[in-house]
């Protein structure tokens with residue numbers, strides 16, 4: 647087992663058998679070949695800082711270019727938290743140049759994940775608001791741990807900000823227009839049973855079965871010839887991705903204008919203060 651620890655992101659690239667302590671589930675040894683595991687590791691809440699976003703993109707690129715790998719399981723190393731979403735401190739009180747660099751990195755990660763040739767399975771082992779939810783939505787399949795605390799959704803409006811059009815598109819492509827419209831306006835975070843009902847996740851399983859289920863699902867997806875599956879994925883997703891590709895700079899400018907507004911800075915600061923005060 648090759649293991650590589652990058653700042654903020656633990657990558658376990660598994661080209662051989664897992665250690666015997668891990669349950670094999672229903673999988674044969676062959677099924678597990680060529681599957682990497684990307685574990686987000688940026689304690690305490692796996693927020694997506696510029697550094698994490700950058701490392702994530704580099705790791706994906708490495709896996710895409712290494713023909714040993716055909717699938718990736720995306721999961722978390724932080725107990726109870728898949729990802730708290732974009733790092734709010736990257737969007738508060740920083741320079742215009744910083745905002746631009748940060749937003750380009752968010753765009754880049756979304757494009758890489760959404761159009762990845764690899765099979766991506768999200769093993770969601772914790773709460774997953776906003777950007778955390780977005781990461782899982784870019785995957786081909788989502789397995790969520792059955793824990794009432796593990797809410798998932800795009801809650802941006804509750805922070806006083808707006809989910810960008812490509813966040814919205816990703817959700818619409820997953821759950822349909824009406825469900826997305828309601829979820830986005832209300833900033834809904836769905837508990838597991840609701841998330842399953844609306845199609846935000848594909849399966850809800852007991853917490854100790856998330857990883858083994860993700861591996862079983864992976865085997866099913868890897869049984870399909872790569873070229874046919876990849877072209878089909880591209881057919882389904884490229885029109886959505888192209889909308890951002892065609893206007894990346896304009897999207898960054900829009901973000902800059904939006905995030906620089908006093909009212910938005912105030913909303914974000916208040917939200918962060920509220921999180922900090924929670925501790926008491």
Ligand SMILES: CCCCCCCCC/C=C/C(=O)SCCNC(=O)CCNC(=O)[C@H](O)C(C)(C)COP(=O)(O)OP(=O)(O)OC[C@H]1O[C@@H](n2cnc3c(N)ncnc32)[C@H](O)[C@@H]1OP(=O)(O)O
Pocket residue numbers: 690691693727729730731732733734735773775776777778801802805807808809810811897900901904905918921922924925
């Ligand atoms: C183009 C168009 C224009 C569009 C322009 C706008 C586009 C914006 C799109 C935004 C996308 C996003 O993802 S915005 C991010 C949305 N994320 C969220 O709402 C999640 C907020 N976090 C939480 O709800 C909770 O922290 C949760 C994840 C459940 C974990 O709860 P816990 O009790 O375990 O932990 P907490 O005590 O709350 O948090 C531990 C510490 O982590 C910090 N923290 C928590 N979440 C954080 C976060 N996202 N970023 C930074 N820091 C965070 C807290 O402040 C604490 O800091 P200390 O007190 O200092 O230790």
